[in-house]
Amino acid sequence: MTRQLLFGNHAFCEGAIAAGVRFYAGYPITPATEIAEFMSRRMFEVDGTYIQMEDELASLNAVMGASVTGVKSVTASAGPGMALIQNELGQAVVAEIPAVVINVGRAGPGIGNATRSGQMEVMQARYGPNGECPAVAISPATVEEAFWLTIKAVNLSETLRTVVIVLAEGLLGLQRAVVDLPDYSTIEQTERPRPTMPPSEYSGAYIANELTDVPPVADFGTGYKTILNTVGIQPRGGGDGSTQGGRLENQDFTIRRLHEKILSRKDEVIMTERHQTEDAEVVYIAFGTQAQSAYLAMQQARAKSVKAGMLRLITIWPFPEDAVRECCAKARLVVVPEMNLGQVRMLVVNALADTEAKVVGVNHVDSTYILPEEILAKTEEFLP
């Protein structure tokens, strides 16, 4: 264990390296720039490869290129960069190429407010790319978690053969905290499923019989013929894959499988943190750095004898609907503080459609963090 003052953006990098990432391609963009800066040094130290590409599109494509050779790969971006790479995100998800994308959220549409923070890409992480594209998104709250969740992200991307987005914020990327870093040799690393049969019997990277299958994929250059195809209509039982505009039942199977392979592993993928939700009549549901305000608000509400509880969403996608329902079983009021105009609130409303609970939001889009007092004020305003 080494104790050090770790910068949030560097924590993502250290987590990635601890998880076995040896390729980084990126393009500088505030507030994620320090990730590229740090990786340009660290990747050489760990015998990996760093390359600064010509744009974010190229970065994610280079990451895909590196990943298909079996090298765990990461890129990072923010705001406009994330908007730009949506197509490639969809490509990587449907081609089932493991990759991790760190989104250090900045504020505002367009160029936005580069040095400031936001949580405005919740829906984008799931609905940004075309064509029902189920990337996994997880959201750290502290610098220490930025380290551990990046490891988790890399491992999930490998076992699920998908893209995992680390949905962070400028507020987290640009803070430093004291973290005890473990010895990296003790970190558990997982690998994508690889074929065990000889090359002559291997008939492609998408041979799945069940909707829950994560098919094995051979790394390029290992003697197998591997075609990674983003056409979105992977053949079910092999075939040459060259039939673009292929069979509709394959399309149906592929898209459903992309979702089902993740949803069927909920226990592994969905992470939440609950505080005093058992008897809670008021539940605060928050994610990322704003969960810290929600936690304080819960403590202060309890001090005023309000039966408050708090649910932190660590996994955002797939959305932890079951956890929301469980935690809000007795809730009369649900408050969702977030640094956008109510993206998670919408999901909570949807999850609680069958209940009586009133769902309200505390929303900042001025890049300032939400104060516990604001959450309490909202509680008092709406508590029946």
Place this chain on the structure above:
Amino acid sequence: MSADAKKNRPDPMTPLDDLIGQYADMPPGNFRYCPGCGLGMAQSALMRAFHRLDLDISQVASAGGSGCYAVMAHYFKSNHVHGSHGRACAVATGMKLANPELTVLTLQGDGDCLAIGGNHFIHAARRNIDITVICFNNFGFGDTGGQLAPTTPKGSVTETSPFGMPEEAFDPCKLAIGAGASFVARSTVAHPVHLTKTLAEAIAWKGFAFVEVLQHCHVLWGRRNGMPEAMDMLNFYREKSAFNTAAISEEECFGSPIYEPDGEQDINFVLGVLHKEQRPELGEELAKLRQRVKGDAS
């Protein structure tokens, strides 16, 4: 070359079906090209180039995007990423850097490589990463139905230039040289032996190699411009092409073609290796850097 090496060199006249067994992965029916398409011819030449170099096909990795050519890699036993439109150079850069042992190609169309993917193309050339970019130039977008591309000759008729292409065209080779490609060559499907040799030389080249393959689309471009049959276009390439020799000046090698079906025509292609320059290759430079950083650390 020693006598032994010469003897062991693959026979360039090996019949097609012998090559197919070694390199190709045939579809159940026909290739997914139009009858007479130049892509089938170019694909032949590419396979013969693999054979000429005696490549281990499982160590060949390619990247491509959208276009008529996109299915080509499926017909080989090599590895392939069928990625997003135009980004093949970036994918290939990632592959080569992550596994320098691979022979990395990009198979791209002219629209894919030079329109949507132009940025990635020039930057890959600038980096001199050891990949081979093979650009199948058919003067337009084929897969979407024959719209104009950056390589469409000025004046020629396409689906989106019904009154003649108003813009000037790129000379892909000149662009590649300007961007810093260390090997630039041009050939056509009407010159199959030359094409095979050129592709082989490009793949063997250490550094960024670019080959412009003039590959006809008689169905979409040819038909609208007075050359409705595959053979018309092959003859057109044969007439308009000259091999690069000392007699040809550098200016004559490049140009922005003009082709009005019934009017002004200024369209000539100089085939052959147009540029060759030894430059440090990115992968090797990074390896050196890695050594240096480790040396400093210890």
Place this chain on the structure above:
Amino acid sequence: MAKRAYEISIDETLCRSCAVCWEICAPDVLGFQPPLNKAIVLTQTDCTGCRLCEWLCPDWAIVVRPLASEVAA
């Protein structure tokens, strides 16, 4: 002077009648068969072994193989 002989085989299921082979064949070894206009071999003995048909057939339907025995000119 000995002249090599060649065997030309055409897979008619692959041929899609694009006409490149018989138009490019200088000694008119190849022709086509109506009504589907698939390529056929007319006069195999005239084949000079230039292999343009094989190299240019976009459907990989033609294979030109030198015959083992040499025949007299």
Place this chain on the structure above:
Amino acid sequence: MKSEIRIAGIGGQGLVSASVVLAEALGVVRDFQVVQTQFYASNITGGASCGDVVVADENITFPWVLEPDLLIALAQDAVDGHGAKMRPGTTVIADDIMVTNLSLFGEDVTVHWAPLTRTADEVGSRRCANIVALGALSQLTGLLDLAQVSKAVASRAPGKPETNRRAVEAGYALQLTPAEGRAA
């Protein structure tokens, strides 16, 4: 124990760097829990800017400085920007030439005028006023001794080690007393 410390001024004064050094000293050299954050306009010189440190001896649940109990003001902008948000009992170390007007502060704020910039000039570079301030802060609060703060300066601000060493020592040697007419 929980303390919220803000080092404020204008971009280019090394405010973020100073907060990082302070966080290193408190979190790594000593064993506190620490979170450091910052606000700045962009990577340019000039404009209001600050570096914040929250230090506690238990887990920090809320990482941001809302109302600092300790403010180092290296420029008038810092006072104008944060003066109204001071809570009673806050301690302020104000640069005696860069800060001119404290009328925004309430009477219950303890102000120490300190010759931070002038001391930095004497050490040899006005740019090390931030380091001088860290020395002064350590001495005033007793959170860090000279060796501890010097160690953090050496590891987090490795450029010009000699100047920085003299700056931190000179800052530590400053004898600060509360200004007249304000709560002590």
